[in-house]
Amino acid sequence: MIEKQQGIAWFTICRPTRRNAIDYTVMDELHEAIELAEQDDEVKVLVITGAGEDAFCAGGDLQVFHQLKTKEEAYAMLAKMGNILYRLLTLPKPTVALINGIAVGGGCELATACDFRFARAGARLGFVQANLAITTGWGGATMLFEKMAYDKALHLLLQAQTITAEEAERIGFVHRTFHHSLxxxxxxxxxxxxxxxxxxxxxxxxxxxxxWKTEEFRRRFFAEIEQCAHLWESEEHEQAVQSFLAKRNK
Structure with a gap:
C-alpha cells in the first residue's frame, strides 16, 4: 500500500497474516513505490514499514519461494528483488525503514537498503539466512559491509541470531528506537x-x-546473489527449510 502525506511517501507491506513476508506481489508494489518516490517531486522521503504491530518483514515467503528448486529458478527470484533493492539503495531521495516489529532474513536486507533505520523498542532483528544453509540473497551482505563496521556486520551475518532493536542501535544498525507512536x-x-x-x-x-553506482560495486552485489542461488539448490538448504517448516507448523 502506497500513500503520500506531507512530503513523505509511505509504503506499507500489507501481509500481516504472513508476518509481512515478501512475495512477488510485494516486490512489484515496492518497485512502484520506488518509481513514485523517484519521479514525484512532491515526495521528499520514502518510508517503508509493515502492517500491524508484530512484524516489519519476515523476509521472503517460504511458502511461495520454496517451490523454487534449481539455482536458475532461485536466481530469477533473487535477482528480481536484488534489482529492486539496488534501486532503493541508490534512490536519489532519503529513505527510511520504520521497523515496527520483527525483521528477519530478507526483512533485514530490505532495511539495510534504506538510509535510516528506526525501530520499535523491543523489536527483534536478525540476518538468519545462515540457519537455512544459504547466504543473504538480495545483496544484503554487500550493503551491510558498506554501512557498518566490518566486525559487527560479519558477526551479525555469521551468528544468524536475532537481537533487540536496542542492541541493534548500540552496534549501529538501527539509528533510533521509539517506544510509542512510531x-x-x-x-x-x-x-x-x-x-x-x-x-x-x-x-x-x-x-x-x-x-554504489560503479561497475565494481554492482559486480560484488550480484555475485552475492549468484552465490545464494548456488546454495539454494543444495540438499543442505532443502533439509534446513523442511526442518524449519515442520517446527513452525507444529
Missing part, C-alpha cells in the same frame, strides 16, 4: 528533511550513492 516519531525525525528543496535532497543523495 509513525508520528518518524514524521518528526524527517521534518527537517521534508522542509528542504527536493533538488537539494537529490543532490546530496546522488553524491552519497555515487560510490
Amino acid at each position: 509513525r508520528e516519531q518518524c514524521e518528526k525525525e524527517m521534518s527537517g528533511y521534508t522542509n528542504k528543496s527536493t533538488h537539494v535532497l537529490r543532490a546530496y543523495k546522488e553524491a552519497a550513492t555515487k560510490r
Whole structure:
C-alpha cells in the first residue's frame, strides 16, 4: 500500500497474516513505490514499514519461494528483488525503514537498503539466512559491509541470531528506537528533511550513492546473489527449510 502525506511517501507491506513476508506481489508494489518516490517531486522521503504491530518483514515467503528448486529458478527470484533493492539503495531521495516489529532474513536486507533505520523498542532483528544453509540473497551482505563496521556486520551475518532493536542501535544498525507512536516519531525525525528543496535532497543523495553506482560495486552485489542461488539448490538448504517448516507448523 502506497500513500503520500506531507512530503513523505509511505509504503506499507500489507501481509500481516504472513508476518509481512515478501512475495512477488510485494516486490512489484515496492518497485512502484520506488518509481513514485523517484519521479514525484512532491515526495521528499520514502518510508517503508509493515502492517500491524508484530512484524516489519519476515523476509521472503517460504511458502511461495520454496517451490523454487534449481539455482536458475532461485536466481530469477533473487535477482528480481536484488534489482529492486539496488534501486532503493541508490534512490536519489532519503529513505527510511520504520521497523515496527520483527525483521528477519530478507526483512533485514530490505532495511539495510534504506538510509535510516528506526525501530520499535523491543523489536527483534536478525540476518538468519545462515540457519537455512544459504547466504543473504538480495545483496544484503554487500550493503551491510558498506554501512557498518566490518566486525559487527560479519558477526551479525555469521551468528544468524536475532537481537533487540536496542542492541541493534548500540552496534549501529538501527539509528533510533521509539517506544510509542512510531509513525508520528518518524514524521518528526524527517521534518527537517521534508522542509528542504527536493533538488537539494537529490543532490546530496546522488553524491552519497555515487560510490554504489560503479561497475565494481554492482559486480560484488550480484555475485552475492549468484552465490545464494548456488546454495539454494543444495540438499543442505532443502533439509534446513523442511526442518524449519515442520517446527513452525507444529
